[in-house]
Amino acid sequence: MAILKVIEVLANSSKSWEEATQNAVEQASKTVKNIRSVYVQEQSATVKGGKVDDYRVNVKITFEVS
Incomplete structure (x- = not known):
C-alpha cells in the first residue's frame, strides 16, 4: 500500500499558467x-x-512517501 502526501505550492510565470504550473513542479x-x-x-x-x-x-x- 502506497502512502501519498499532498503539499500546496504557489508559483508564477510571465508567459502562461502552464509555465507557472511547470515551474511549481520543477521547484518542488x-x-x-x-x-x-x-x-x-x-x-x-x-x-x-x-x-x-x-x-x-x-x-x-x-x-509518494517511502
Whole structure:
C-alpha cells in the first residue's frame, strides 16, 4: 500500500499558467521525490498597463512517501 502526501505550492510565470504550473513542479522536485500528480487549484493574473503581467497558480502536488 502506497502512502501519498499532498503539499500546496504557489508559483508564477510571465508567459502562461502552464509555465507557472511547470515551474511549481520543477521547484518542488528539487526537494520532493516521487511526485505523482499536480492539481491546479486556482489561477490568477496581475495586470499592468492594460495587459496581463504575471500568471499565478496555486497547485497541490501529490507524492509518494517511502
